[in-house]
Amino acid sequence: MGAAVAESRSFTPLPAAWIADRATDPTPAVGWPLLATPLLAVGPAPADDTVERHLSLDAHLIRHPEATCLMRVQGNELREQGIQDGDLLIVDRTAAPSTGSLVVAVRDGHFGLARVDRDAQGQRVLHTVQNAQNAQNAPLEPGLDPAAAFTVWGVVRWNIHRLWPGRLAS
DSSP: OHHHHHHHTOOOOOOHHHHHHTOSSOOTTTOEEEESSOOOSSSOOOOOOOEEEEEOHHHHHOSOGGGEEEEEOOSSTTGGGTOOTTOEEEEESSSOOOTTOEEEEEETTEEEEEEEEEOTTSOEEEEEGGGTTTTOOOOSSTTSOTTSOOEEEEEEEEEEOOOSSSOOOO
16 A cells, blocks of 8 residues: 555656756746647646747837836726736837727826727727726826826736735735
8 A cells, every 4th residue: 555655646757858948047038938738718728738939028028128117006996907906017108009008197297097099079088997988087086187188108018917815025
């Protein structure tokens, strides 16, 4: 019985190439291993650790490094929009906003998130994300001048959302 227990707890050694592909500190030129088999959202997928290619997250997420910054979201008011407390937004200051884009807007010297939309005449308008469903151009913060114009500061290209529980230390 002892041999059966020992055998059930043994692991098959992994090939050295597999371990090398999963290095936790890749050089930016190489990137992280992207597995070839996609993970199905529902149901099982065949377990296949074949590496399709190495993917640099900088190259994948950032088109204009000199004009891109990260902004951390504070608060859960935008949870229904898929944006939660602690999320990192990758904001590109050179990207052109289009209808449906989420943008960082400035109004009365305050940052806020806004959605690019079109009015009945086809003109581009910005709505605060909280009020985009009501199509009201409400102030980004209570007490701000509602007549003040929004200025697009940058376009949100990606939202990096943490899935495991707990707060971030940084």
